[in-house]
Structures are given as C-alpha cells and as structure tokens.
Amino acid sequence: MQALAHFVREIGGVPYTDDPLSVRKKSRDQSFVSPILRRELAGRVADIVVSPRDKAELFAVIEAAVRHRLPLTVRGGGTANYGQSVPLQGGILIDMLSFAGVLSIEEGAVRALAGTRMLDIDMHTRRQGMELRVHPSTTATATIAGFVAGGQGGMGSCTWGMLRERGNIIALEVVSIEDEPRTIELRGSEIQLVQHAYGTNGIITEVEMPLAAAWPWRETIVAFTDFPQTIRFGVQLAKEVGIVKKLISLIEWRIPKLMEPLAPLVPSGHSAANLLIASASREAVQELAADFGGTIVSDCREGEGPYGRPLYEFAFGHGQLHIQKSEPRYTCLQGALRGDDLVAAFARVHRHFGPSMPFKLEIVRGEGEVAGTGSPFFLYQDEAHMARLAATMESEGMHVANTHTTGVREVGIKRLGERDEAFRRIMDPHDLLNPGKRSAAPETAEPAAVQH
Ligand SMILES: Cc1cc2nc3c(=O)[nH]c(=O)nc-3n(C[C@H](O)[C@H](O)[C@H](O)COP(=O)(O)OP(=O)(O)OC[C@H]3O[C@@H](n4cnc5c(N)ncnc54)[C@H](O)[C@@H]3O)c2cc1C
Numbered sequence: 001m002q003a004l005a006h007f008v009r010e011i012g013g014v015p016y017t018d019d020p021l022s023v024r025k026k027s028r029d030q031s032f033v034s035p036i037l038r039r040e041l042a043g044r045v046a047d048i049v050v051s052p053r054d055k056a057e058l059f060a061v062i063e064a065a066v067r068h069r070l071p072l073t074v075r076g077g078g079t080a081n082y083g084q085s086v087p088l089q090g091g092i093l094i095d096m097l098s099f100a101g102v103l104s105i106e107e108g109a110v111r112a113l114a115g116t117r118m119l120d121i122d123m124h125t126r127r128q129g130m131e132l133r134v135h136p137s138t139t140a141t142a143t144i145a146g147f148v149a150g151g152q153g154g155m156g157s158c159t160w161g162m163l164r165e166r167g168n169i170i171a172l173e174v175v176s177i178e179d180e181p182r183t184i185e186l187r188g189s190e191i192q193l194v195q196h197a198y199g200t201n202g203i204i205t206e207v208e209m210p211l212a213a214a215w216p217w218r219e220t221i222v223a224f225t226d227f228p229q230t231i232r233f234g235v236q237l238a239k240e241v242g243i244v245k246k247l248i249s250l251i252e253w254r255i256p257k258l259m260e261p262l263a264p265l266v267p268s269g270h271s272a273a274n275l276l277i278a279s280a281s282r283e284a285v286q287e288l289a290a291d292f293g294g295t296i297v298s299d300c301r302e303g304e305g306p307y308g309r310p311l312y313e314f315a316f317g318h319g320q321l322h323i324q325k326s327e328p329r330y331t332c333l334q335g336a337l338r339g340d341d342l343v344a345a346f347a348r349v350h351r352h353f354g355p356s357m358p359f360k361l362e363i364v365r366g367e368g369e370v371a372g373t374g375s376p377f378f379l380y381q382d383e384a385h386m387a388r389l390a391a392t393m394e395s396e397g398m399h400v401a402n403t404h405t406t407g408v409r410e411v412g413i414k415r416l417g418e419r420d421e422a423f424r425r426i427m428d429p430h431d432l433l434n435p436g437k438r439s440a441a442p443e444t445a446e447p448a449a450v451q452h
Pocket residue numbers: 029030073074075076077078079080081084085096114115135136137138141142143144145146147148149150151152153154155197198199200202203204205315316317318319321434452
C-alpha cells in the first residue's frame with residue numbers, strides 16, 4: 001500500500017480514482033458471458049484506475065509503476081469477452097478512453113490514438129467516403145487498440161479476412177515498460193507480435209489502419225428451409241467477388257427464435273443468413289438468394305431494421321448475448337472450419353449435435369480461403385461436458401479455441417514462439433504487464449487456421 005501511495009504522488013496531475021465502486025466497474029470486462037470465467041474472475045480488481053490523456057502522462061504512469069514494481073493492465077472499451085482486460089493481480093488499471101483522437105486520414109489509411117473508439121474513427125473517415133475495413137460487433141464501444149490487442153475480426157472479415165491477415169494493420173506504435181520507457185513503431189510482420197497478445201508485451205499508443213470504400217450498406221435477412229442450404233448460400237456469397245459484402249452470419253433454425261428481436265421476421269423452422277451488403281449489390285444478392293431457394297424476409301438500410309439496432313449486433317460475439325437473454329445457460333465454444341468443401345466439412349461436425357444445440361456460423365476469409373467460424377449453442381452443464389463437445393468438434397477437423405480461459409496461450413488462438421517471448425522480455429523486462437495472462441509453457445499447439 002505504501003508503494004501505491006508513492007505511485008499516486010509521483011504521477012502528478014494524471015487523473016486517477018481509487019473509489020472502490022469505480023475501480024470495480026473498470027476492472028470488469030464482458031467475460032460474464034462465460035459461466036466459467038464468471039466464477040473465476042469474481043473479485044479480481046485493480047487497486048487504482050488511472051486515465052492518462054497524452055503520452056507524457058502515460059510515461060509518468062509507466063515510470064512510477066516500474067519504480068514500485070506495480071502490475072499494469074491496460075483497458076480500452078472493456079468489451080473483451082475472455083477476461084483479457086480484467087486485472088488478475090490487482091495493481092494499476094490504465095483506462096485509455098481519454099487517450100483518444102484521430103491523427104491523420106491520408107491516402108486510404110487512418111492513424112489514431114489507442115483509445116479512440118472505432119465508431120468515432122468511422123465517423124471521421126466517412127467524411128472522405130472511407131471506413132475501417134474490419135470491425136467487431138462492439139464497434140460502438142470498443143477502442144482501436146483494444147481491437148488490435150484483444151480482438152480477431154468481424155464485419156468485413158468475409159471480404160478482407162481476419163485482423164491478422166497481412167495488410168489489415170499498417171503500423172502500431174508501442175511503448176515499453178522500463179525505467180525509461182521507449183517508443184517503437186512496428187510495421188509488417190512485426191505487428192503480429194502485439195496483435196491479439198492481450199496487452200502483455202507493450203502499451204499501444206497509436207494504430208494505423210487501411211481503409212475501404214464506405215458503401216451505403218443494406219441489412220438483408222434471407223430465410224432457408226434447412227441449414228446446409230443456408231451454408232451453401234453463405235459460402236457461394238463469400239466467393240462472389242463482384243458482390244460487395246461485409247457480413248455473412250448464418251443461424252440455424254431455433255436460433256432466430258432465441259434472438260427475440262429477430263423472431264418475428266424468420267418463419268418457424270427456418271434458418272437464416274444475416275447479411276450486410278452494399279446497396280449496389282442488392283439485385284445480385286436477390287438473384288443469388290433465389291437461386292439457392294432462399295426467401296428475403298427483411299431488407300433495409302443499415303441501422304434501420306425493425307429489430308432496433310444494427311444487424312451486425314446479432315453476429316459474432318453479440319449472438320451469444322441475445323441467446324443468453326432468452327436462456328442464460330446457453331453458451332458456446334469457438335470453432336473454425338476451412339477446406340474446399342466447407343458444407344461437407346460442416347456436415348461431419350453437425351451430425352453430432354442435435355436440434356437442441358443449434359449452430360451459428362460466420363463465413364469469413366482466412367489465408368485466401370473461405371472459412372466458417374462458430375459453434376453450436378448448448379446448455380452449460382459443467383467443464384467436462386464442454387470439453388467433450390470441444391473434443392467432438394476437433395475430432396471432425398474443427399479447430400476449437402478455449403474461450404473460457406484467460407491465458408493468451410491457453411485460449412489457443414495465437415501461437416507464441418521464441419520470437420514472441422524475446423520481444424516480451426525486451427518490452428516488459430519486469431513482467432508487469434497484464435500479469436497472469438501469459439504463462440511460460442512451451443509451445444505445443446498449432447495456431448488456429450482461422451481466428452474468430
Ligand atoms: C457482445 C460482444 C461482441 C463481440 N464481438 C466481437 C467481434 O465481432 N470481433 C472480435 O474480434 N471481438 C469481439 N468481441 C470482443 C471485443 O469486443 C473486441 O475484441 C474489442 O475489439 C475489444 O476492444 P476494447 O477496446 O473493448 O478492448 P478491451 O476489452 O479494453 O481490451 C482488450 C485487450 O486489449 C488490451 N488493450 C487494450 N488497449 C490496449 C493498449 N492501448 N495497448 C495494449 N493493450 C491494450 C487489454 O489489456 C485487453 O487484453 C466481442 C465481445 C462482446 C462482449
């Protein structure tokens with residue numbers, strides 16, 4: 001506690017709070033969606049929250065924390081759902097929301113401070129007819145650095161691939177945790193050292209991202225009488241290079257009824273493809289849907305649907321939120337499938353799961369291939385049951401990430417090699433960053449072919 005008092009004195013005018021309620025609130029992320037993490041993360045709180053507004057203030061925080069060997073956990077919007085931004089060992093929580101602003105928009109690229117919310121970035125870039133290529137379904141509250149350090153992909157990934165694809169991040173400015181912090185600029189493949197590393201190897205201060213054309217988007221829901229046909233349609237849509245699209249989210253019958261706002265739109269017993277497509281591609285999508293026997297049950301401009309929110313807020317991580325509103329015990333895993341015949345690959349997995357475990361699958365691109373990422377939804381029983389389901393999915397060729405754990409390595413999405421470890425030792429020699437998220441176990445697993 002003495003160290004904390006010294007820390008507070010030494011950071012000078014940097015805004016901070018040690019009010020227990022505020023600190024508890026900021027020490028949480030969205031991992032309550034997991035029944036296991038809900039239990040494991042209960043009571044994990046920081047000692048103090050600091051809110052640096054610029055680099056000088058951030059450096060003052062780092063220097064004082066290093067001097068007193070206090071743990072540091074960085075937080076953006078706090079929307080991570082695997083406990084990434086929960087401080088496991090107390091200490092200082094750095095709230096980056098005041099460290100925000102768009103720095104430049106030039107030649108199809110945007111550079112922004114770490115704590116800038118993605119929706120704010122898009123508001124700026126859309127004035128020039130551009131937008132971020134890829135964003136998560138939490139884009140309204142999540143920050144750009146939080147997405148880089150904790151996220152994987154989302155809207156746009158059916159065209160541009162997951163965040164980690166070469167070219168999807170142009171540059172990162174990162175600060176080391178040393179007596180005298182250093183700022184380094186990562187470009188090219190070096191970016192992967194920090195992408196999805198949960199803020200365990202440096203604090204990101206600036207992010208530079210490539211932009212894409214900001215089309216007028218349409219939200220289209222296509223209903224199908226069976227799920228395999230929904231997948232066939234989704235895969236074909238992903239392959240149609242002339243159709244401009246941002247989301248292909250496929251939900252098996254039962255799920256539309258579990259997502260209350262969508263329930264009136266999708267006929268009973270039908271599966272659905274929830275799409276974001278450019279207005280200019282509307283007729284092409286109508287034709288494709290008809291070719292596959294689908295019925296368009298809803299079609300409107302982005303954000304104007306009868307379900308009261310953007311359609312992408314029913315996809316990716318948001319799907320689980322809606323389903324849990326209907327039945328809180330529903331949970332899921334995170335599987336990835338790829339291959340020449342995704343429909344057949346999926347059918348092999350699917351036959352193990354009855355109608356009480358409906359699938360949600362997002363169609364994305366991974367390393368040039370069309371891929372599916374998703375999971376069956378099932379009623380949580382216990383960890384052993386969940387492990388059996390994961391083993392079943394894996395036995396049929398699905399890569400499964402354990403999103404009910406908080407360790408970068410244990411989740412099994414990011415491969416950590418010797419290069420990563422060396423980088424981490426340089427950037428955080430005193431092991432202060434987000435402690436507990438990075439075990440030193442040797443690398444064994446292969447990386448996920450596609451991240452979700
Ligand atoms: C309902 C729901 C839907 C979701 N949908 C998606 C989705 O579509 N796609 C997806 O990829 N993810 C999704 N997520 C996960 C999460 O919302 C995203 O990854 C989001 O981009 C995280 O941003 P954030 O600012 O909230 O980060 P936080 O939760 O604050 O932090 C995430 C991680 O990044 C680290 N971090 C934050 N800022 C910095 C920094 N400046 N420097 C270094 N490390 C930092 C934190 O320590 C933490 O480890 C979803 C989560 C929920 C709850």
